[in-house]
Each structure stands twice: as C-alpha cells, then as structure tokens.
Amino acid sequence: MNAGEKDLSYFMLRLKELLNVSFPELQSDSDFITRRSRLAANAYEGAFMSGNSPEQCSEIADFILFENLSFSKFDTVFKVVCSEFDRIMADEELRPFALKMLAVCEPVFAAYDIGNDFAASSAFELLCTELTGTIAIWIEDHGLQ
Template identity: 60%
Template sequence: MSTVVKDLSYFRLRLLELLVSSFPEKVGDTAFVNQRSAHCASAYEQAFKEGNSHDDSIRIVEEILFEGLHFSRFDTVFKVVCREFDRLMSDEEMRPSALRMLPVCEDVFAKYPLIANFQDGPDYELLYTEVTGTIHLWIEENGLQ
C-alpha cells in the first residue's frame, strides 16, 4: 500500500509540475489532478505486476499522465510576450502578463485544432501571428496593466 501512496504523490507532483509551468489554467482543477494521478498510480502498479521494469512502467504511465497536455496555449502566449513585447516590460512582468493575455487569446486558439505536435505544423505560424496581433491590439486599447 505504501508503494501506491508513494507513486500517487510522485505522479501528482509530476503532473502539477507540468501544469504550473505550461498549463496554469488547470492548476486549480483538483478533481482533474486527483483523478489523473490516482489513475496513474493504479496503471503503474498494473504495469509493474505485468512484468515491466520500473522505467518501462513509468513510460507507460506517462502516456496517461500527460494525455491531452501536449500543446500548451500558455507556452504559446508566453513565447509571444517574450519575443514580441520584451521591450515593453521587465522580465518579472512577462509571466504575469502572459497569464493575463491567455483568456484574451482564447478566441484565436478556438479556431485551430490544437493537437499534439501542432507547433510543428503549418498552421502554427498563423496562430502565432494572430496571437501576436491580438495581444498588440489589447495592449493598445488597455495599456500594460
């Protein structure tokens, strides 16, 4: 039983680490975090019982842990803020500004199929340009609050 509790904490921490850095809009979704990490603990235990090594079991479970978390809207907005608006704000203001801009850009993101590896496809540059324009317009209308 202690192995499952230990693994649950491990998977929970891994998931929260990713959410904090790339999916901050999901950090407060405790039901999602609890369900996903508990499911991963069970899947790890099952994979290990089936004869997989620890490392192989972790690789199997990471597919579950990070399912649907391959393309980060926040990372895209943060990249735009850092590259295109770096002269307008200090380094310390960039992450908070990107967090503020994330909901502003939701309509832009809604136009694209944000699947795994989207950033490697031809539509990513269009998305990047639209996000840049949306943020630029928002700053013109509202200033850097």
C-alpha cells in the same frame, strides 16, 4: 513501498509541476489532478505487477498522466509575449502578463484545430502571428495595466 512502486503523491507532484509551468488554467482543478494521478499510479502498479521493468512502467504511467498535455496554449502565448513584447515590460512582468493574455487570446485559439502535434504544423506560425496582433491591439486599447 518497494523499489518498483511509485505512489499517488509522486504522480500528483509531477502533474502539478507541469500544470504550474505550462497549463496554469488547470492547476487549480483538483478533480482533474487527482483523477489523472490515480489513473497513472494504477497503471504503473498494474504494469509492474505484470512484470514490466520500472522504466517501462514509468513510460506507461507517463502516457496516462500527461495525455493531451503536450501542446500548451499558455506556453505559446508566453513565447509570443517574450519574443514580441519583451522590450516594453520588465522580465518579471512577462509571465503575469502572459497569464492575463491567455484569456484574451482564447478566441484566436478557438479558430484552430489544435492537437498534440500542432506546434510542428504549418498553422502554428500563423497562430503566433494572430496572437501577436491580438496582444498588440489589446495593449493599444488597454495599456500594460
């Protein structure tokens, strides 16, 4: 592999890192990871063979690798849990609890037209308020189990 090349494992690792942090619901989808990583590696190679700089090749590959992965439902739920419920649980319980709440909050997300720039929209704050209410009701009904 010469200085301008990046192999499939590089793209798989980068995608897995993002999925682990922000899209845990996709982290076990090996078909998605392999397909997206292969597309990014092929795009990088094609761009490099066309004479683009390594930086340009990386931008092209990243666009494909991370397409439609800029708004994270999990990150939003985690933000709400950390800002609204951090006083009632230990720090190490926040992420596992947010993971559990992701499925509970899915109907709330379904009521919104969520695109890549949704976090910058006026509807985002309303979504966070609804998520807070949904999580509070769940805690009231089920406790922090």
